[in-house]
Amino acid sequence: MNHALPVQAHGCRNAPVLKERGQREVFCGLTGIIWLHRKMQDAFFLVVGSRTCAHLLQSAAGVMIFAEPRFGTAILEETDLAGMADAHDELDREVARLLARRPDIRQLFLVGSCPSEVIKLDLSRAAERLTQTYAPNVRVLNFSGSGIETTFTQGEDACLASMVPVLPETQDEQLLVVGALPDIVEDQLTKLLSDLGISVVRSLPSRRSSEDPGVGPETTVLVAQPFLGDTVAALAGRGAKVIQAPFPFGEEGTTLWLRAAAGAFGVSETTFNAVTEAPRARARKAVKAAAQTLSGKSVFFFPDSQLEIPLARFLSRECGMQALEVGQPYIHKGLVGPDMELLPPETQLSEGQDVDLQLDRCRASRPDLTVCGLGLANPLEAEGLRTKWAIELVFSPVHGYEQAGDLAALFARPIRRREALAL
Amino acid sequence: MKLTVWTYEGPPHVGAMRVATGMTGLHYVLHAPQGDTYADLLFTMIERRNHRPPVTYTTFQARDLGSDTADLFKQTCRDAYERFRPQALIVGASCTAELIQDDPGGLAEAMGLPVPVIALELPSYQRKENFGASETFFQLCRHLVRPVERTPEVSCNILGPTGLGFRHRDDVEEVERLLGELGIAINVVAPMGSSPIDLQRLGAAHFNVLLYPETGEAAARWLERELGQPFTKTVPIGVGATRDFLTEVADLAGVSAQTDESRLRLPWYSTSVDSTYLTGKRVFIFGDGTHAAAAARMARDEMGFEVVGLGCYNREFARPIRALAKDYGLEALITDDYLEVEEAIERLQPEMILGTQMERHIGKRLGIPCAVISAPVHVQDFPARTSPQMGWEGANVIFDTWVHPLVMGLEEHLLHMFREDFEFHDEAGASHHGHRAAQPTAHEEAAPDGVSDAGAPILWLIDAERELRKIPFFVRGKARRNTETFALEKGLSQISIDTLYEAKAHYAR
Numbered sequence: 001m002n003h004a005l006p007v008q009a010h011g012c013r014n015a016p017v018l019k020e021r022g023q024r025e026v027f028c029g030l031t032g033i034i035w036l037h038r039k040m041q042d043a044f045f046l047v048v049g050s051r052t053c054a055h056l057l058q059s060a061a062g063v064m065i066f067a068e069p070r071f072g073t074a075i076l077e078e079t080d081l082a083g084m085a086d087a088h089d090e091l092d093r094e095v096a097r098l099l100a101r102r103p104d105i106r107q108l109f110l111v112g113s114c115p116s117e118v119i120k121l122d123l124s125r126a127a128e129r130l131t132q133t134y135a136p137n138v139r140v141l142n143f144s145g146s147g148i149e150t151t152f153t154q155g156e157d158a159c160l161a162s163m164v165p166v167l168p169e170t171q172d173e174q175l176l177v178v179g180a181l182p183d184i185v186e187d188q189l190t191k192l193l194s195d196l197g198i199s200v201v202r203s204l205p206s207r208r209s210s211e212d213p214g215v216g217p218e219t220t221v222l223v224a225q226p227f228l229g230d231t232v233a234a235l236a237g238r239g240a241k242v243i244q245a246p247f248p249f250g251e252e253g254t255t256l257w258l259r260a261a262a263g264a265f266g267v268s269e270t271t272f273n274a275v276t277e278a279p280r281a282r283a284r285k286a287v288k289a290a291a292q293t294l295s296g297k298s299v300f301f302f303p304d305s306q307l308e309i310p311l312a313r314f315l316s317r318e319c320g321m322q323a324l325e326v327g328q329p330y331i332h333k334g335l336v337g338p339d340m341e342l343l344p345p346e347t348q349l350s351e352g353q354d355v356d357l358q359l360d361r362c363r364a365s366r367p368d369l370t371v372c373g374l375g376l377a378n379p380l381e382a383e384g385l386r387t388k389w390a391i392e393l394v395f396s397p398v399h400g401y402e403q404a405g406d407l408a409a410l411f412a413r414p415i416r417r418r419e420a421l422a423l
Numbered sequence: 424m425k426l427t428v429w430t431y432e433g434p435p436h437v438g439a440m441r442v443a444t445g446m447t448g449l450h451y452v453l454h455a456p457q458g459d460t461y462a463d464l465l466f467t468m469i470e471r472r473n474h475r476p477p478v479t480y481t482t483f484q485a486r487d488l489g490s491d492t493a494d495l496f497k498q499t500c501r502d503a504y505e506r507f508r509p510q511a512l513i514v515g516a517s518c519t520a521e522l523i524q525d526d527p528g529g530l531a532e533a534m535g536l537p538v539p540v541i542a543l544e545l546p547s548y549q550r551k552e553n554f555g556a557s558e559t560f561f562q563l564c565r566h567l568v569r570p571v572e573r574t575p576e577v578s579c580n581i582l583g584p585t586g587l588g589f590r591h592r593d594d595v596e597e598v599e600r601l602l603g604e605l606g607i608a609i610n611v612v613a614p615m616g617s618s619p620i621d622l623q624r625l626g627a628a629h630f631n632v633l634l635y636p637e638t639g640e641a642a643a644r645w646l647e648r649e650l651g652q653p654f655t656k657t658v659p660i661g662v663g664a665t666r667d668f669l670t671e672v673a674d675l676a677g678v679s680a681q682t683d684e685s686r687l688r689l690p691w692y693s694t695s696v697d698s699t700y701l702t703g704k705r706v707f708i709f710g711d712g713t714h715a716a717a718a719a720r721m722a723r724d725e726m727g728f729e730v731v732g733l734g735c736y737n738r739e740f741a742r743p744i745r746a747l748a749k750d751y752g753l754e755a756l757i758t759d760d761y762l763e764v765e766e767a768i769e770r771l772q773p774e775m776i777l778g779t780q781m782e783r784h785i786g787k788r789l790g791i792p793c794a795v796i797s798a799p800v801h802v803q804d805f806p807a808r809t810s811p812q813m814g815w816e817g818a819n820v821i822f823d824t825w826v827h828p829l830v831m832g833l834e835e836h837l838l839h840m841f842r843e844d845f846e847f848h849d850e851a852g853a854s855h856h857g858h859r860a861a862q863p864t865a866h867e868e869a870a871p872d873g874v875s876d877a878g879a880p881i882l883w884l885i886d887a888e889r890e891l892r893k894i895p896f897f898v899r900g901k902a903r904r905n906t907e908t909f910a911l912e913k914g915l916s917q918i919s920i921d922t923l924y925e926a927k928a929h930y931a932r
Contacts, residue, residue: 001687021501028458048424050518050547055433056461074424078548081522090424098426102561110705114456114519118488147458148485148519356479356506375475382473 011341012349017331022354025375026329028147029155030113031060035395036159037070039180042106042208045071046098047145048123049113057189060391070105072098072184076115088120095130095140105138107209109159112144129177139166139209151329153227153305153394156180160204163212164234167204170214174200175261176240178232179218179225182397183207189224189248189400194259195275204231215240222261224248226339226401227306229332246338248399249307249407250314251283256338279401286405287318295320297368298418302375303327303353304390309336311371311393311407319408323347324365327404329359369415386414429761429781431736431799435545436517436802437462438555438638442563443513444476444586445615448562450509454492454520454527457482470587479503481520493525500531502669506536511539511567511619513559518547539619541566551759553637553711553737556585560614561641567622567648573629577676578608580628582646582654583639584615589714589798591615593811596636598659601669601814602632604683607676613719614638626650630675634658634813637737659813660717661821662689664726689817689822691827693725701826705901707732707773709756709764709782710797712740714812716747718777718796721821723751732771733758736779761785772901775829780804790896792828796821881910881916890920907932 030053033045033364047053080087091110099105101171108130110123123142130140144150144156150158160178175198177189186203193201202213217239223232225249236242245260246253247323255276262272299321301308308328315321323343327350333340340349350358355376362370363383370387377387388411398407436453443451444466451461460480466472467578475739481499483492504512514531528542542561545555560582568759581598584591595616599609611621624645631654633643643654653675676875692698706728708718712714712735722728733748734756735741741757748755756767775794778781780801785792795804796812811817883891894902902923909926912917 022482022502023460023480024457025463026457028456031461046426051427051430051432051434051551052436052459052518054427054430054545055437056458058429059433059465060461069428072426072428074550075427076424076837078546080424081548087424094424094426114458115522117485118519118522147456148483148488151457234835286715356502373464374468375460376467378467378471378473379475 002125010345012343012345012347013333013337013340015340015345015347015349018325018348018350020350020352020354020357022352022357023354024151024329025302025355025373026353027060027373028056028114028150029145029150029152029158030056030111030147031152032145032155032159033057033071033111034060036156036180036205039183039237040089040107040205040207040209042210043070043109044098044102044105044107045109045111046095046109047071047113048116048121049073049075049076049111050115051075053113059120070102075120081119087119088126091126092130092133099134099138105140107139108134109162110142111159112142112146112149112260113149114146117144117146117148141166151303151306153225153307154329156225157228157230160228160231161234164215164231164238167212167238168214169238170216171218172200172214173217173218174202174213174220176202176204176215176219176221176235176316177211178204178221178228178235179204180222181224181399185397185399185403186196188402192275192279193222193261194399196258196262196265197271198261198265198267220261220264222257223335224257225307226310226332226335229335231392232335244334244338246313246342247307247310247336249310250318250404251280251287251401252318252342253310253314253339254283254399254401254404255280276401283404287408290405290408290412291319293415294369294408296322297415298322298324298365299369299371299411300324300362300365300367301326301328302355302358302362302372302376302390303329303350304371305394306330306336307390307393308371309343309349310339312347313339314407315411316344317342319411321369321411324367325350325358325361327351327353329353369411369413371407386418388414425760427760429784429916431759431761431781433462433465434547435519435550435552435558436547437465438552438557438585439513439515439543439545439559440466440476440478441552441556441585441587441638442559442614443478444472445588446477446582446613446617446619447561448510448618448620449477450503450507450512451476451478452496452503452512452514452527452531453478453480453517454496454499454515454525455480455482455517456519457484457714459517459519465587469800470805471701471802472586476586477507477509479507483520488523492520492523493530496525496527497530497534500534500536502538509538511541511563512536513541513543513563515543515545516547521547526872539566539853542703551737553739556638557641560585560638561645562624563614563619564625564642564645567619568625568646569623570650571624574608574610574627576608577606577678578610578628579610579630579632579672579676580610580625580646580652581632581634583633583635583637584612585635585638586615587798587800588615588635588638589711589800589804590810590817591635592805592814593809594813594817596809597811597814597816598632598634601659601665602672603683605669605673605676605678605680607672607678626652628652632672637711637739658713660714660817661721662687662815662818663720664717664760665814665818684815687818689725689818692819692822693727698727698826701829702727704728704775704829705731705771706737706775706777707768707771707775707782708796709734709736709776709778711735711737712744712795715744717812718741719747719751721818722777722825725818726822726825728775731773732767734758734767739782772904773788774898774901775825777825790900794825794828804814881907881915882919887918887920887923890923902927 127142143162145155219240248254248257659665906926
């Protein structure tokens with residue numbers, strides 16, 4: 001096995017974190033529906049919310065996304081706000097209509113929103129009732145994607161956590177990879193894990209509900225996305241063992257992630273090296289090309305998708321960048337602790353947000369690259385700062401060896417573009 | 424409760440944001456949960472604005488609901504005032520904050536800030552984006568307008584343009600030019616382009632030019648009542664409407680309506696022989712009330728199309744659109760339900776859609792060309808070039824925009840004649856489109872055959888089906904539909920080549 005890069009003791013795991021409260025410039029958890037409804041091909045996501053929720057869903061990717069959507073919003077109206085009994089009847093009617101129109105739907109998620117939570121509309125009761133009505137054809141689950149409960153990627157966590165109680169029980173030894181990944185990435189990582197000799201590798205979420213994995217005491221969970229705290233806790237609650245590892249971004253991250261799985265399944269060093277050597281070399285080569293642009297440059301992360309700490313680790317250790325501030329909506333050390341240990345101790349971590357104060361710090365530190373949401377990117381560009389929109393990191397295949405070069409290139413492109421333009 | 428897949432309008436606070444973002448010196452403090460900040464990207468990404476909208480959100484979370492969200496609102500208000508030092512502040516609640524009833528207006532007024540604080544009551548569960556913009560602009564006028572002397576020279580205000588408006592930027596420029604040619608001075612353009620201080624002297628103008636009734640009519644009516652300023656009723660989209668508008672303006676200003684039409688190319692382009700193929704093209708029109716009405720007039724009178732469907736999504740304009748549709752021998756479609764619009768288009772099988780970005784999607788699915796005439800907006804609706812809808816240049820722009828999605832004159836004939844050429848066949852699409860034109864989708868190809876009176880399906884005989892496939896794709900759907908309708912009317916259970924051509928003769932015009 002190659003030697004890992006030198007690691008300072010505990011990195012910034014125990015470094016002080018700047019905690020702020022103020023205006024948060026992040027999406028709510030409903031946004032997760034935009035990728036989840038594509039990943040889970042027999043699922044429909046019905047938000048019970050307001051016109052704002054519907055408007056968010058069609059605007060969140062920056063432009064309107066026009067594919068035949070498997071999501072919709074049951075918009076609460078004045079009459080629904082008056083009495084609870086009404087709202088449940090109305091919901092039943094809208095669900096009946098929807099399922100009549102979309103007989104291909106096998107799982108329906110009722111998704112709570114800010115208004116449905118404030119009026120305390122009990123969607124779990126609705127889900128139970130509707131499950132009884134539509135079983136066995138359609139399974140109805142509920143979770144909250146509301147902004148008062150969840151930020152951006154936490155919506156996926158809430159969704160997957162809602163599925164855990166209904167996963168079948170299994171006593172088989174298996175590895176369960178948790179987190180929605182682009183199909184191509186899921187296939188690559190599954191193949192690597194199988195090649196290591198792990199005989200059963202399953203994914204949550206699966207592409208269709210008929211392929212749902214089981215869970216049980218012989219299940220080992222490997223988390224692929226750094227925002228799945230509730231899901232992991234729920235799986236642990238069903239007896240699964242959870243592996244801790246840095247997240248599979250870049251050559252180093254992917255190797256450490258795979259190695260953690262290899263360790264749990266007793267894979268030999270020889271096998272591990274034989275399986276990973278070639279893709280590791282490819283990943284290093286691909287990252288090196290983009291790292292030429294990135295090396296020596298500074299980067300500032302606004303909180304967005306919870307990928308910030310693992311990505312800062314990738315940029316600082318594999319691309320030679322200096323992370324000035326790394327903000328996350330919240331920091332869950334149980335998930336990102338291993339990544340924090342690999343970050344230089346002087347990295348300023350921040351949790352929560354007061355966007356105006358953070359913008360002041362960003363302007364003062366003049367980073368070479370700022371990773372931020374769509375609401376901030378163009379205004380910062382206009383001030384002469386190079387930016388990378390964070391949402392692209394969530395919507396692009398970036399995990400694993402074969403995407404390591406693409407991931408580095410996503411960060412390099414705004415800098416290269418600025419150098420290319422003579423304006 | 425109403426199931427919505429796509430929405431034509433956002434919530435009303437987004438309308439208020441459109442007003443605030445178009446203006447300078449105004450700041451909006453919005454009581455809203457975490458996540459509602461998504462609305463910033465409408466302006467920074469779709470409209471490509473280079474600054475953040477002047478909006479501060481309280482972004483409360485569940486833990487704040489337990490403590491005091493009213494304090495959070497007041498603190499946010501104070502911080503926003505200190506940081507941005509606006510000339511005036513608007514305050515309000517988004518849908519969720521409306522439910523927790525903190526009364527942002529009352530709280531902010533009690534804070535004693537040294538600038539005007541205007542409370543917005545925008546009922547999120549009843550009204551929508553256009554109402555929000557209109558009400559916000561109206562309240563700004565009501566609170567800020569001061570009595571002032573009229574200007575010595577004849578002048579007007581231009582009312583209605585907002586941030587994120589469909590071609591508002593370029594319409595204003597074009598209309599300013601037209602007014603300049605008549606020798607009329609512009610006092611204030613508002614809300615977009617003005618500040619609260621500018622609004623104070625709205626009363627100096629002799630009359631108002633109302634460009635967008637959706638966002639400006641409430642204010643225009645109030646100014647008429649309070650300050651005696653008449654306002655224009657014609658929206659200058661299209662040749663005829665622009666001429667009518669100039670006559671109306673000239674009357675209000677007491678000047679001659681002599682204008683220079685040398686920039687106007689639409690009449691000749693529409694008259695020239697190349698445009699003959701446009702004659703009688705069946706178009707379906709849907710958008711906001713103002714743009715849909717203007718498009719109907721242009722489509723019929725200036726392009727020679729046949730209007731087969733007309734509607735709008737904003738119920739505030741249901742009455743005029745219904746009346747207008749009647750003039751066209753149609754029943755108006757007034758709905759904000761995207762699926763209903765889709766159903767109407769599928770049923771009518773128009774040759775072209777003049778709609779919004781939503782209808783563009785419907786057109787893509789059904790293989791029907793579509794040109795965009797109205798909000799809701801998309802990043803493509805903010806082109807780098809000047810591209811107005813109003814005035815002479817607007818008419819020119821619209822001619823090009825509407826012709827572009829169609830397969831052009833002689834090319835259409837050649838496709839009819841040589842549709843089996845391996846390179847130049849109908850499914851290759853129009854030659855001026857880089858990509859392949861929309862294909863008839865599997866849906867259309869697999870369109871269920873009609874059902875006869877007896878309930879038995881109508882059978883397409885193999886020869887007839889083959890003949891149908893020889894018809895170019897852009898009219899095939901209509902031919903299928905017409906033939907089936909014809910067969911149903913005649914009580915036929917199967918369609919032969921003869922039925923196909925009898926139907927063709929029956930529907931010939």
